[in-house]
Amino acid sequence: MTVQISTMALHNRVSRRELKERVLLDPTPRTTLSFYSYFRISDPAGFRDQLFRDLSQFGVFGRIYVAEEGINAQMSVPTENLESFRSYLYSIEGLDGVRLNIAVNDDGKSFYVLDIKVRNKIVADGIDDPDFNMDRKGQYVNAEQFNQLTADPDTVVIDMRNHYEFEVGHFEKAIEIPSDTFREQLPMAAGMMEADKDRNIIMYCTGGIRCEKASAYMLHKGFRNVFHLEGGIINYTNEVKSKGLDNKFHGKNFVFDQRLGERITDEVIACCHQCGQPADTHVNCVNDACHLLFIQCDECKEKMEGCCSQECLDFIHLPEEEQREKRAGIDKGRNVFNKSRSRSPRHSGDGSA
Ligand SMILES: [Zn+2]
Numbered sequence: 001m002t003v004q005i006s007t008m009a010l011h012n013r014v015s016r017r018e019l020k021e022r023v024l025l026d027p028t029p030r031t032t033l034s035f036y037s038y039f040r041i042s043d044p045a046g047f048r049d050q051l052f053r054d055l056s057q058f059g060v061f062g063r064i065y066v067a068e069e070g071i072n073a074q075m076s077v078p079t080e081n082l083e084s085f086r087s088y089l090y091s092i093e094g095l096d097g098v099r100l101n102i103a104v105n106d107d108g109k110s111f112y113v114l115d116i117k118v119r120n121k122i123v124a125d126g127i128d129d130p131d132f133n134m135d136r137k138g139q140y141v142n143a144e145q146f147n148q149l150t151a152d153p154d155t156v157v158i159d160m161r162n163h164y165e166f167e168v169g170h171f172e173k174a175i176e177i178p179s180d181t182f183r184e185q186l187p188m189a190a191g192m193m194e195a196d197k198d199r200n201i202i203m204y205c206t207g208g209i210r211c212e213k214a215s216a217y218m219l220h221k222g223f224r225n226v227f228h229l230e231g232g233i234i235n236y237t238n239e240v241k242s243k244g245l246d247n248k249f250h251g252k253n254f255v256f257d258q259r260l261g262e263r264i265t266d267e268v269i270a271c272c273h274q275c276g277q278p279a280d281t282h283v284n285c286v287n288d289a290c291h292l293l294f295i296q297c298d299e300c301k302e303k304m305e306g307c308c309s310q311e312c313l314d315f316i317h318l319p320e321e322e323q324r325e326k327r328a329g330i331d332k333g334r335n336v337f338n339k340s341r342s343r344s345p346r347h348s349g350d351g352s353a
C-alpha cells in the first residue's frame with residue numbers, strides 16, 4: 001500500500017509528459033514484451049499491490065490487468081533485468097513457465113509508467129453463467145501440431161478474431177464467426193458448431209488470449225475435442241519461420257499499432273472497400289469527425305484524399321473553424337466498417353474490439 005501512495009504522489013509531482021520525456025532520453029536499452037495467464041486469483045486487489053511493490057525493483061513500465069480469472073500484461077523491461085524479471089514471474093504460482101512474447105523491431109520505449117489495474121475480467125466475455133470458469137481449457141497445439149491436425153478433413157478451424165482482422169488474413173479452411181465483438185462470438189461459435197460436438201475443433205486468435213477463453217467456453221458447452229493455437233498467429237509465424245514448416249496462414253496479421261497489420265504472405269486476400277480491387281491496407285478515415293477503419297487502395301487513397309466517403313471529403317475541405325464546430329458533440333466511439341453489414345464504407349460500422 002505504501003508504494004501505491006508514493007507513486008500516486010509521484011504522478012502528482014511529475015506530469016505524464018515529463019515521465020515520457022525521461023524515458024525517451026534515458027539510454028537504458030529496454031525490451032517490450034507481453035504475457036497473459038488464466039489462473040485463479042482470489043484477491044485481485046491484494047495481488048495487484050504485491051505485484052506493484054515487487055515489480056518496482058526491476059524498473060519496469062507497462063499496463064497490467066489483474067482479475068479473478070488471471071493476468072494480462074504489456075510491459076517495457078530494462079533489457080539487463082530481463083532474466084531476473086523472468087525468474088521473478090516464474091516464482092509466482094500460475095505464472096511459472098508463462099510465455100513471454102518479445103516484440104521485434106521495437107525500441108522498448110512503449111510505456112513510461114507502471115499501471116496495474118484490477119478488472120472484472122482480463123478479456124470481456126459477456127458470460128453470466130456462474131458455472132463457467134477457466135479451470136478447464138482446450139489443449140494447446142504448437143505450429144507443427146496445428147498443421148498436422150488441420151490436414152485432417154474432419155478438423156474444424158475457427159477464427160476467434162473480429163471481422164476486419166479475418167478479412168485481411170486467416171488460416172486455410174478457417175471459419176469466420178461474423179461479429180465484431182468477442183462476447184457475441186462465443187455463443188455464436190457454439191451455436192454454429194452444435195452438430196459437430198465430436199469433431200476436432202481448433203480455435204485461434206492473434207496472441208492466444210481470446211481463443212484460450214473460447215476453448216474453455218466450448219468445453220463448458222459440451223464440445224469434447226477442443227484445441228487452441230498456443231501463442232496465436234504471432235507465435236505460429238515465428239515457429240513456422242524458425243522450424244521451416246509449411247505456412248498455412250494467408251495474408252496479413254492485423255495488429256493494433258500504427259502499422260495496422262503485419263504481412264505474413266504476399267497474397268492479398270481482401271479488396272478495397274471503395275473500388276473493389278485487391279487491397280489489404282487498413283486506414284482510418286482522415287476526417288477526425290469520422291475516423292472510420294476501412295480498407296483503401298492507393299488509387300482511392302489519392303482520389304479520396306484518405307477519406308472514406310464523399311461526405312468526409314467535403315467535410316475536410318470546410319474551413320477549419322467550421323469543422324471544429326461540427327466536430328463538437330460528435331461521439332464517434334469506435335467506428336469500423338463491416339462488409340457483411342453494409343456495401344459501402346460510410347458511417348455504418350459500430351464494432352468494438
Ligand atoms: Zn480502391
Ligand SMILES: [Zn+2]
Pocket residue numbers: 285286287290291292307308309312
Ligand atoms: Zn469518413
